[in-house]
Amino acid sequence: MTSTIATEAASPSDAVLLATHTPLRIRSRGDGDAGDFITEREFIDAFLNGPVKEGVLVAPVVGESGSGKSHLVRWVYASLEANPLRHVIYLPKAQTSLRDVIERLLRDLPGSQFDEVRSKLGGLSEAVSRETLERKILDELAAAVRDVQVERGDFLTKALVGDRGLYVLLHDPLFREYLLRPESFIPRRAEHALRGRGVDEDDVPPVFTVDDLPLEIANVNNASDLARAAFRKVSADSQMQVAAVKLLNDHLDVAVMRAANLGVGSIQAAFMALREHLVGQEIVLLIEDFALIQGIRRDLLDAIIEVGTVGGIEKYAPVRTMMAVTHGYYSSLPDTFRTRAEASSPVYVVDVDMADVSEGTDRTAVNFVARYLNAARLGAKALEDSAPTTPNACERCPLLDACHAAFGASDDGYGLYPYNESALRRAVAITADPERKSMFNPRRVLARMVRGVLTEEASAIRDGRFPTANFLREERARDREQTAARRQRDLPLAELSALDERYNEPERTRYLLTFQFWGGVSFNVRPDVLSAFSLPPADLQFDEGTTARPPSIENEIQQRPQAATIPPALQRQLEDVDNWARGGQLSQETARTIRTVVRRALVADISWVDPIMKAPLGPVLSRAVPDAGQISRSVSIAGARENLAQGISPILRFEQTPANGLLFKSLLHFQVAPSSAPDALIELRRISDECRSDVIARVVASMEYERTQLIVAAASLIAGAALLGQLALKPRVRDFVGAALWSGDHYVRADNSRSDQWLQTEAKYLADRKTAVVAFRAAVGASQGGGAVHAVDDPRVRDIVTAAAKLVDSFAVDETPSWAREAEQSRLRLVAVIDRQLSEWDAAVNVIRGEVPEGVSYLGTVDAVKAATEMGTNQGFVRANLVEVESANVAARARDFSSVTQLESAIELARASDGLDRWSVVGRAVGDEAVAIAKYLRDTAVWLDAGLRNAEGRDLAGTLDIDADIETVLSKWGDIVTAGEEANGE
Structure with a gap:
């Protein structure tokens, strides 16, 4: 069925062509006028029967590619009736190689001149490969442009001719290789000369363009010095490039003919011989597309406009030439040809508006x-x-x-x-x-x-x-x-x-x-x-009055201001949206405006009560619901440019639909004049309601307030509170809640027994903890505006803390949310100090047990020391500051020795426990009394020992007159020292 639908004029048979032929609208255009419409019959009558001026009639049929101009030529050919006085030559566009064209021109003509041309054509088709013809065209083109005579003042062309111009580029091996690469211009031109136009090729013939010039050669240093100089001259000047293209195209036909061994002018001479041979007849030359004739166009142009009557005598047969050609190509033909052609016939235009x-x-x-x-x-x-x-x-x-x-x-x-x-x-x-x-x-x-x-x-x-x-x-x-x-x-x-x-x-x-x-x-x-x-x-x-969701969007034409009152910027955006809704792309400016309006609605008026949490600040919202340059991660629009990374899921995505186009128009009106688009507010509310749970979830995720994260953070805070003595040894839920929410404000440890390392680590943790607790409270509590949290969601906190209490011994630092991670790291450093602290307490207890063994009264020991101090003072045996010694004795008498037993129990329990139990014991342990007692006993032992050695030294020297009281003192001091040595295993 579709075999009758030919898209090329030369394809169908005459019967099919005539059956499908529709009369074309033809304008007969004279000098400078628009032209009058004529019928096809008027056209063919003027062409075949109109006067031939001096043996020449050229009827150019001008139109754009595909307009029907070639079809008109084919129809004229199919419509011709046999006439012995007419010699018809038909050159179809499908047969435009050199051989095809010349054979049709010279078909059935006897004579040596015609035989010579045919012989050369035979050599072209049989002995010349495309590769050989490519090289020959390049050689002939180089020769042609070298010998061009330049008009005065044409400095661009002057720089391109001669031995140092384009000639050297066309002969240099490097540039020559570039010009002969597959699918480049010269190989395509050679293929056209040998085979004609391909089935799928454009009507436009191959000619040089600036892109075909050898301007992109990277290894230009491999060229000769002269070629490099010519290359620099052409590549540096765009005007020079245009001039080079014109020069090459002007001499291309000559190069092709010479490459085919057809002398310049040989076709003109053969055609003139044909005209001379046919005197008494008319030649009707029908050319479907003159632009596609390869190589011989110049010769043919000259031959068909050559006058036939010389001195009143018909020397050559008249030629009626009908040639289809595009507007652009016709304008590029030589002025002499167009002048002669238009003097012999109107130009016929077949374009239909x-x-x-x-x-x-x-x-x-x-x-x-x-x-x-x-x-x-x-x-x-x-x-x-x-x-x-x-x-x-x-x-x-x-x-x-x-x-x-x-x-x-x-x-x-x-x-x-x-x-x-x-x-x-x-x-x-x-x-x-x-x-x-x-x-x-x-x-x-x-x-x-x-x-x-x-x-x-x-x-x-x-x-x-x-x-x-x-x-x-x-x-x-x-x-x-x-x-x-x-x-x-x-x-x-x-x-x-x-x-x-x-x-x-x-x-x-x-x-x-x-x-x-x-x-x-x-x-x-x-x-x-x-x-x-x-x-x-x-x-x-x-109809325009029908309502649908949302009511006034469907009726936007009646609701909106008239076009005359719409600001130009808004009008452009409305047209942009209309284009988008029909499948076009939405401009970045319009998409940004729409995204901004929608995003603002997404984050507005959210009540942070499910879950209860402190309202996030702007930077947090911008991170969770991106705006500015990353706003498409919040509001995505199909058919708009957006660089969404793979895996990114926007909060809201608008598909490219007419309904969304209506919505966008409404939003744009709302942005400019809210009162003109109340429906937009309704739609924004609907959109924000639909997206609210997702927005809240993203904010919660962005702030790391998800339940599992809060549980880990609470576990960290509970463990830290235990280390600071803020958790009972057998805590209940309310104790855990208090520990998790405790910020440490105004906290000062009353126990002075802690090491400097403990105290420094504890101070760092306390500072870091405050930041974590503030974030934890914000995650589970409410505030007034931007103020501090004033109330927490108790059931939710209890749920989180209950789960945290089970996790407190088993979570890892990288499981904590980022806002609690620094505090957790500081807490772990505090945990690392526990063994050191226990060792220091152990040392203090060992001193005490060395000086006050089990069964020995601490107060009795203090009283003995006090008595010895008094007695030894009189004899000069107290080898220390007497005031300090007496003050220490008084202070020691007031110490609670039971704290030593408590500290011993705490140390023992801590060593026997792990995790939260151990941290709670260490955190709650108080060792300041025990450490003070240990220090007193250690200092007392030092001065007692020194006094005893002094007394014994004097006795050995025989200088001491000891009475009974002094002997008693020395004996008591000796008992105290001995008791200590025995307790120490000495």
Whole structure:
């Protein structure tokens, strides 16, 4: 079926071509005027029967690629009737190699001159490989640009010619290798010369561009000195590069001809010989695309405008030349040629303005597509069998009346099914060339909306699934990427939203396409069209007054200010959102505005009561619910640029839907004028309510206030409180709660028995603990504004503390939340000091037990020391400060010796325990009395021992007259010392 839909003019047979041919709109343009429309018959009559001035008539047919200009040339060729006085030469665009073109020009012509050219062509095709031709083209191009004569004042070209210009670059091995790399310009040009235009290649012929110049060679130092100098000259100056490209292109045809062993002017001479040979006849030269003729264009141009009548005598046969060419290429032809051509004939323009097509003021496109649809229904054989007439396939269809009533027909009566006129016009517009959307492009229409759709959607049409999501998918996607001004009109967002809410895929897309194309961008689609597509009547009763969620968003047109009163910046954002809701990308500025509004709503008016906790400050919220540069981690928008790392899950994500487009528009209005969009406030409240639990959870996680973290922190705080003596030895739940919440404010340890290392470590822990307790209280308590926590959630605290009490001996420091980690590390350092502290207490107890053994009275010992002090003083035996000794004796008499026993018990219990029990014992232990007693006994032993040695020394010298009292003192001192030695095992 689709074999009849040819996108290239030379492809179909004459019968198919004539059956599918739609009369083109042709403008006959004279010097400087816009041109008048003429019919094809008027055109062909002027071309074939108009006067030939001095043997020359050149009718340029100008249009953009795909506009139908080549088709017109092919149609003229198919329409020609046999005429012995006409010698017709047809050069199709599919056969544009050197060999093809010259053979067609010289076909069936006898003579040595023609045979010589044919012989050279045979050598070109048989003996020359593409690689050889590439090198020869490069050599000939180098030679051509070296010998160019430069006009005075053309300094750029002057720098490029001669032995030190482009010539040296084209011959240097390094640059030559670059210019001959695969797929670069010279190999492609050689391939064109040998094979002609490829099937999938553009109509635009290969010519040098700045990108083809050897400007990106990294190892330029490997080139010769002259080549490097030329390279620097060209690469450093963009104007020089443009001049180089022009110089190369100007001499490219000459280089190709010389590379093919065809002398410059040989084709011109052969064609002039042909004209001389055919005097008395006319030559009709039809060129489908002059730009694609390789190598011989200059010769051919010169030959077809050469006058045929010299001195009133016809020396050469007249030539009627019809040549299809793009606007740009025609403008680049030599001025002499264009002047002669336009003096002989008008320029004919075949471009059709898309505005006429899409707005329904012209049925060219409708009739054009309908002819191809009819040809597709008939098939190539039926068309060829019925030639020269073209039957209407619809006439044999039993559904003709119903089908034409539903889908319509062309001016010729050809049915438009599966299109109707509305769908056809939109499809034509959407398949237009993106670079020339204002021009009707028959080739694209045939390739995509006729052949493409009939092929890709064939089974869907048969099975009642048409149109599917694949219907013109690429074209629709490309259209969505256009700016709002260039994009096809679409349903209002409110209607798109209603469609989204009512239907799921694939029905939603099928209805949407039907409304967009067959309904003329409305819900008003004929019931018989829906029935033909197996779609039930649409269940959509929508109008601008209908309300849906949220009420005034659906009716935004009535609610919002008129466009004239909307600030330009807001208008741009509204258009941006509209574009986004239809599949485009949302600009960063608009996305940032929307994200900011929504994010502000997410964190506003949250009551921190579930769980109860102190309201977080701004920096905490910014970390948990990111804003500024990372706001997309809080509010993500599909179809907007955002650098979300893998694994990041935003709090809220807006999909690219019409409903969200309506919401965004409402939010943008609200941002500028809150009173104009009360519905936005309702929506923001709904969004914040839906997201509140997630926001709170993220804040809790960010602050490390999750239950497991609080349990570990509480365990650390309980353990620390125990080390500071703030936990009972047999604690209950309320004791644990008090220990966890105790901040240590105004804490001073009354016990002076602790070592300096203990006291320093304890002070550091106490300072760190305060920070951790403040955070813990904030996690479980409430405050007024930014003040301190004034109340805690008792049931929750009890739950946390109960779990913490079970964990207190078994958690690791890296399990604590960061806000409690420094305190935990300080606590562990305090734990590490315990053994040292126990050792110091042990030493004190050992001193006491050495001086006051079991069974010896401490007070009796103190009294004996006091008596010895008094008696020894009179004899001069007290070898210490008497006042201090007496004061120490008095203080010692007041000490509570039971504290020694208590300390001994604490040391023993601490050594027998571990974990919290050990920390509590050590934390609560009081050793200041015992340490003071140990110090007193140690100091007393020192001076007593010194006094005794002094007394004994005097006795041995025989200088001491001892009476009974002194002897008693010495005996008592000796007993005290001896008792101590025995207790020490000496």
